[in-house]
Amino acid sequence: MNIFNSLGSNYNLKFALKALFAQNKKLYKEELIDFLEKKYQGKAILAYKGREAIGLAIEILKLPKDSFVAINGFTCYAVYKAINNEGYETELLDLPRSSDLNFSAETLEQSLKRNPKIKVVIIQNTLGYPCDIEKIAKICKENNLILIEDLAHSVRTVYENGKEAGTIGDFVVLSFSQDKIIDAISGGALIIRKNKYQNHLASQGKTLQGRQQTIDRLYPLFTFKIRKSYPFGIGKFIHLLLKSFNLLSKPMNESFYTKYDLPNWYCSLVLHAFDNLEENLNHRKKIVGIYNNMLEPKISYPSTLRYCIFVENRKSLIKSLKDKGVYVSDVWYDSVDDNIKNAKVAANTILNLPTHKNVSEDDAIKIAEQINIWLKSQ
Numbered sequence: 001m002n003i004f005n006s007l008g009s010n011y012n013l014k015f016a017l018k019a020l021f022a023q024n025k026k027l028y029k030e031e032l033i034d035f036l037e038k039k040y041q042g043k044a045i046l047a048y049k050g051r052e053a054i055g056l057a058i059e060i061l062k063l064p065k066d067s068f069v070a071i072n073g074f075t076c077y078a079v080y081k082a083i084n085n086e087g088y089e090t091e092l093l094d095l096p097r098s099s100d101l102n103f104s105a106e107t108l109e110q111s112l113k114r115n116p117k118i119k120v121v122i123i124q125n126t127l128g129y130p131c132d133i134e135k136i137a138k139i140c141k142e143n144n145l146i147l148i149e150d151l152a153h154s155v156r157t158v159y160e161n162g163k164e165a166g167t168i169g170d171f172v173v174l175s176f177s178q179d180k181i182i183d184a185i186s187g188g189a190l191i192i193r194k195n196k197y198q199n200h201l202a203s204q205g206k207t208l209q210g211r212q213q214t215i216d217r218l219y220p221l222f223t224f225k226i227r228k229s230y231p232f233g234i235g236k237f238i239h240l241l242l243k244s245f246n247l248l249s250k251p252m253n254e255s256f257y258t259k260y261d262l263p264n265w266y267c268s269l270v271l272h273a274f275d276n277l278e279e280n281l282n283h284r285k286k287i288v289g290i291y292n293n294m295l296e297p298k299i300s301y302p303s304t305l306r307y308c309i310f311v312e313n314r315k316s317l318i319k320s321l322k323d324k325g326v327y328v329s330d331v332w333y334d335s336v337d338d339n340i341k342n343a344k345v346a347a348n349t350i351l352n353l354p355t356h357k358n359v360s361e362d363d364a365i366k367i368a369e370q371i372n373i374w375l376k377s378q
C-alpha cells in the first residue's frame with residue numbers, strides 16, 4: 001500500500017492524460033463562468049488561485065484602510081497572506097475547543113465588541129465540516145458586515161439548515177487547486193453575489209507564464225508516476241529529482257498572490273471535476289464511514305475532504321503509518337499565530353486521513369486498523 005495525503009491525490013492516469021492534452025479553447029472559460037454564475041447566483045471572476053480570489057474580493061470592497069477582516073484562527077497561511085497583501089489586518093478568531101475546526105458565532109460576537117473595525121468575515125467550513133452559518137450570517141447582517149464563504153474545502157457541503165454552502169454569503173470564494181474537492185491542478189473563482197458590488201471593477205488578471213502552465217500540465221502525470229513507482233524505491237528518487245529542478249507544481253509560492261487570469265485549459269478541468277463531483281463525494285463518504293466505524297475513540301467529524309483525528313503524539317502515529325506506506329505528514333495547517341491558543345493546539349495535534357479516490361475501501365480499513373494498533377500501544 002502506498003497512499004499519500006497530497007501528491008496528486010485526486011488524479012489517475014486518465015486525468016493525467018486529460019490535463020496533458022486539454023485544449024486551450026475560449027469556450028471552456030465561457031462555459032465555466034456561466035456554470036458558476038448559475039450555481040452560485042452572482043457574477044463570477046476567474047483567477048489562478050483561491051487566494052487571488054480572496055484578494056479580489058477585498059480589493060473590490062474598497063474598505064477603509066484601518067479595517068480588519070475576521071478569519072478562522074486555524075487556517076491556511078495563503079488566506080491570511082492574501083488579506084495582508086491587500087493592505088488589511090486580520091482578526092484571527094480562535095476555535096471554541098482545540099478539537100474544533102471552525103470559529104463559533106459567540107467568538108465572532110466577542111471579537112466585534114473588542115474590535116469594531118472588523119468589516120468583513122470569512123468562513124471556511126474547514127475540511128468540509130460546516131460552520132454555524134445561520135448564527136454567523138445573522139451577526140453579519142445585524143452589524144452590517146460583509147460575509148465571504150470560502151469554499152476551498154467545502155464545495156457541496158450542506159449546512160445544518162439544509163442550505164448548500166455558497167448560497168448565503170455576499171461573496172463566494174472557490175479554489176480549484178491541487179488536493180481540493182474540485183481539483184484542476186490550479187484555479188480559483190470569486191462570485192460576487194451582492195448586487196451592489198457587481199459593477200465594481202477589479203484589477204485585470206495578468207497572463208500566467210508558459211513555464212508555470214507546463215509544470216501544471218505535467219503535475220498529474222509526474223505525481224502518478226511517483227506514486228506508482230514508490231514501492232520500488234524509484235518514486236522517491238523521481239520525487240526528489242523533480243523537486244530539485246523545480247518541476248513539481250507547489251501550492252505555496254510568493255508569486256501566487258499576484259492576480260492572474262485563469263487560462264482556458266484549466267477551465268475544462270474544472271468543468272470535468274464538477275461533472276464528477278457526486279461520484280467523488282460518494283466515494284469520500286464511504287471512506288469516511290469506514291473510519292467512523294472503525295476508529296476508537298470516536299473523535300471526528302464526518303468531513304469529506306479529509307477525515308481528521310486529534311492525537312497528542314502525532315509524530316509517532318505519522319511514523320507508524322509511514323512504515324505501512326501511508327504518508328500523512330501533510331496535516332495542512334500550521335499555526336498562523338501562536339497567540340491563538342486553541343488553533344495552535346489543533347495545528348499541533350490534528351492528523352488528517354485521506355478520503356480521495358486513490359484510497360480504496362480496503363486501504364481505509366487497513367489504515368484504521370493500523371491506527372487502532374498504534375492507539376493500543378500508547
Ligand SMILES: Cc1ncc(COP(=O)(O)O)c(C=O)c1O
Nearest residue numbers: 049050051076078124152175177
Ligand atoms: C480555507 C482555504 N482557503 C483558501 C485557500 C487557498 O487556495 P489556493 O491554494 O487555491 O490559493 C486554502 C489553501 O489551502 C484554504 O485552505
